[in-house]
Amino acid sequence: MQTSNSSTLKAIAIFDIDGVIRDVGQSYRRALADTVEQFTQGAYRPTQADIDQLKGEGIWNNDWEGSQEMVYRYFEGQGTPRDRLSLDFEEIVAFFQSRYRGTDPVNWNGYITTEPILVNPAYLESLTQAGIGWGFFSGATRGSAEYILTRRLGLQNPILIAMEDAPGKPDPTGLFATLNQISSDPSIPVLYLGDTVADMYTIDKARLEYPSRQWIGVGILPPHVHTPEERRQAYTQTLKEAGATVVYSNIEELTPAEISRLIEVR
Incomplete structure (x- = not known):
């Protein structure tokens, strides 16, 4: 289940898929x-x-x-x-x-x-239990995205906007469409987790269109840049320069407690 009662949501987390949910370095x-x-x-x-x-x-x-x-x-x-x-x-x-x-x-x-999975389904359930809605906005084809979400992760009817459903990033149209499937409340803070500059640009463009809403870009380091340390640091800096508020090595580092901390910081 991807949402609690939408009127009681504390925040909404939208995930990119490639490099965030699955390792695409060898795919x-x-x-x-x-x-x-x-x-x-x-x-x-x-x-x-x-x-x-x-x-x-x-x-x-x-x-x-x-x-x-x-x-x-x-x-x-x-x-x-x-x-x-x-x-x-x-x-x-x-x-x-x-x-x-x-x-x-x-x-x-x-x-x-053979794509390695980068998240445990229990993590997503922990977000639900904490009153955090979630869904997916990806540039992958719908077939590819559904393969990983339903067949590999076992999710039932995940909220997903894929390549066929919206213009490509950094256009934020697909991000808005994902949010609309979760809640119509414009006061709920939104976090978008992605591993590329285009992902961070997407959240920045969303902020420009709806400046009254709290938008937080969360950078995720894809596995292929975890080592050596110089590459890791350079990629982290690239994501921050593109607009990431914070950068993690894995999405599970974005715990409900960390989400609460981020949305409290203005």
């Missing part, structure tokens, strides 16, 4: 690297740091578009303008999905099947 990111390598004819395979740099621009939340952009930039670096390339976006998507979802459209057998 989405691996599929992205595979795709760039495929469409550069094996000449370039981006590293995790390369992908972080792209996502640090705050506008490449969609990994299909990110893959295409990295292919364009590789060839531009080789002296070929992008308007002279004949990239087929649908082919890029199909190849990416063949790696991420796999080759069987019914019983998925790709990288998604």
Whole structure:
């Protein structure tokens, strides 16, 4: 259950999924690297740091578009303008999905099947018991998001706004849509937990549209930046510069008590 009585909610926590609920370092990111390598004819395979740099621009939340952009930039670096390339976006998507979802459209057998889970369902129940509503706003496809939330985490009918339901981040439309499914009370503080610059920009744009509401951006360090310490610190700083009020290594560090502390600080 994702909400208590909406009139008694103390706060609402909205979660991104990739890098927050599941580790996508060897799934989405691996599929992205595979795709760039495929469409550069094996000449370039981006590293995790390369992908972080792209996502640090705050506008490449969609990994299909990110893959295409990295292919364009590789060839531009080789002296070929992008308007002279004949990239087929649908082919890029199909190849990416063949790696991420796999080759069987019914019983998925790709990288998604082995994604480590970063949260225990008991944590979400603890939020409910503390009077904190929760839901999910993700740039992942609905199929991918529901796979992890229902099949892997065992959630029943989770509140979810996915790629097909709203414009991509940092547009806050999907965040508002998620909130509206939880409570219509505009006085309830909102925390959005994400692992990218685009996630933090999303909460900032929400604050600009509804400045009377308390909005708190919570950065989560995805597993691939936990070590070495220099990388961890650099990624933490990037999220804070993008608007994160606080940064944690795992979402379960955002306990009900910590949420109470954060919403009391203005």
